[in-house]
Amino acid sequence: MQPTHPFRVLRAKPLWIANGVITGVLALLFTVFYVGASIDPVDHMKELPVGLVNADRGAAAGGEQVNLGRQITESVKKSAASGDKIDWQVMDEKEMKDRIGQGKLFGALVVPGDFTSSVTALTGASATTAPARPTLTVLTNQSAGSVGSGLARTATTEAARNASLQVGRELTARNGSGSADLSTAARLLLADPAAVTVRDGHPLDSHSGLGLTAFYYALVLVVCGMLSANVISGQVDHALGYTHNDMGPRRLHRPLVRATRVQTLAVAGTLMAGLSVLMGTLVMVGAVGVMGMDASHLPLLWLFSVAAIAVSGIGALSLLAVFGTPGMLVVTLVFIGMAVPTAGATTPIEALPGFYRFLAEFEPLRQLTGGLRSILYYDAQADAGLTRAWVMMAAGLTAGVLFGFGVTNWYDRKGLDRIPAERKPEEAAVPV
Incomplete structure (x- = not known):
């Protein structure tokens, strides 16, 4: 019997249809969000x-x-x-x-x-x-x-x-x-x-990117949280033995450790919170120390950077835990696709169509950009966007935690186990 050639899967219509729908919708949505927001x-x-x-x-x-x-x-x-x-x-x-x-x-x-x-x-x-x-x-x-x-x-x-x-x-x-x-x-x-x-009317330092350093710094924080969530989610699953980990030509696999979805999310969230300190520190060192970005209130900038990465990352982890593999697409749309055009960095909120103004009220990048403008350009004045940024970060963290743990807890109570039946004999108890 001749083995099936790998390229024969290209004949499968569901493969083309599923991927065509996903990539087509992404292409359309990014076009609408980016071009539609700034076209006039x-x-x-x-x-x-x-x-x-x-x-x-x-x-x-x-x-x-x-x-x-x-x-x-x-x-x-x-x-x-x-x-x-x-x-x-x-x-x-x-x-x-x-x-x-x-x-x-x-x-x-x-x-x-x-x-x-x-x-x-x-x-x-x-x-x-x-x-x-x-x-x-x-x-x-x-x-x-x-x-x-x-x-x-x-x-x-x-x-x-x-x-x-x-x-x-x-x-x-x-x-x-x-x-x-x-x-x-x-x-x-x-x-x-x-x-x-x-x-x-409000001159800026020459190393302020013509008023754009706050936006790009905020974008770095969001991207760090978003991408780190993807990495951490995968590595936690690998550490618990749920997935393989391909390192070049090698495939690594660990013994299975039985964990509920809530426990898995808690482990990933704890790891994200700890690593946010490292990432926030390195972002500030890279921007201010290495690249020479003009900045004052450095302790506040450091605290804001750490908090922003942690909130973005935990929010992304919640979406990944709830939606699984498609979660990364949802994370990309929420933190990048809908966020960049509504951040108010280039086109002001007052010059956006109504739908985009609505998104700007809660999109994380806009809130972080406002807070960083206050720190970098406006002497960290509370009513220059800093208070709103802290409040919205707290609200976003609360919403993300409630959504993530609420839905995963429901999955657990419904018995929607992640462990395939044939592997259950290999499972181990989660150490307390």
């Missing part, structure tokens, strides 16, 4: 928070007190050009600086204190005088995300220029025939009185 951020943008500051002290003009800064801010707020895409938040300079320093604003428009006096000086300029042009300042905030900062910069600059033209039309109409006495340069400036300058 401007169209999807809604209520991007941008500060609006009027520091103008006003000035006397034509026998009355005038504050053109107030007109500028009112014009910007009422402008239909931005619709509901920009959430203009009126505040003073101190509050604006605080909120930019917490990553809660993607930018700001600032009307300076001498704006009215500088503008009204244009109407009093002689025919030979070249008056100085007053300036509106657009602040960016790259630490909150480069794309979000860029969107805020574009919208704010356009709003400032439109407001300048509106004020110019009002001044020209108010000045009437007096405009003829002005120099050509003064008349041109009167029609569009304000220059617009752009500067960084």
Whole structure:
């Protein structure tokens, strides 16, 4: 009798169908998550928070007190050009600086204190005088995300220029025939009185990856937890004798140690918690010590790194324990597929479609990125994302533990044994 050739399995339709469905669904889902989230951020943008500051002290003009800064801010707020895409938040300079320093604003428009006096000086300029042009300042905030900062910069600059033209039309109409006495340069400036300058509202160190080191550091932590969970799950199964372990050409196998699914998950979770200390330490040493990433609050960064890896890893272990072999696909979708596009690192949450905004509320990578931004960029301020990160990590750990141990305990009570019947005589008791 001729032995069956291994390649004959390629004739089996179930092999093609099962793998085709799995790989096809993965390809489609990753395309939807990655491309769909970033394909048109401007169209999807809604209520991007941008500060609006009027520091103008006003000035006397034509026998009355005038504050053109107030007109500028009112014009910007009422402008239909931005619709509901920009959430203009009126505040003073101190509050604006605080909120930019917490990553809660993607930018700001600032009307300076001498704006009215500088503008009204244009109407009093002689025919030979070249008056100085007053300036509106657009602040960016790259630490909150480069794309979000860029969107805020574009919208704010356009709003400032439109407001300048509106004020110019009002001044020209108010000045009437007096405009003829002005120099050509003064008349041109009167029609569009304000220059617009752009500067960084929250400068970062040069080793901050243009505001992306927090995201990539968080991604490393999640990947460490996710991949380590896969390794640990396999190694624990091998140590208990449930699976073989192929090391190159060698296949290793240990005597079977009978363990419930709950016990197996507990062993793997304990191993993950212990090894998270090692991994978190090495991640920080590699990023800060070897690569020179700008970072402060190093003890807090270390603690956060260890906790993030542990939570991600235990969550992944729970999914692997519940779903078995397909669990790694579920882990990949949860921790990478749905997480990266909703992390707010490149495209801001406010510029994502509604479904992705919903995912961003609980996806782990977004929470970790926010916490790391607080530690790395915002002096570890609690309300800059750090408190939310700790709370969501605690919630994620609780949910993962309850889900993992709850379902595996149900498997055990139902007698869904992992040990094949023909191997049960070889089993050993789990040492207590």
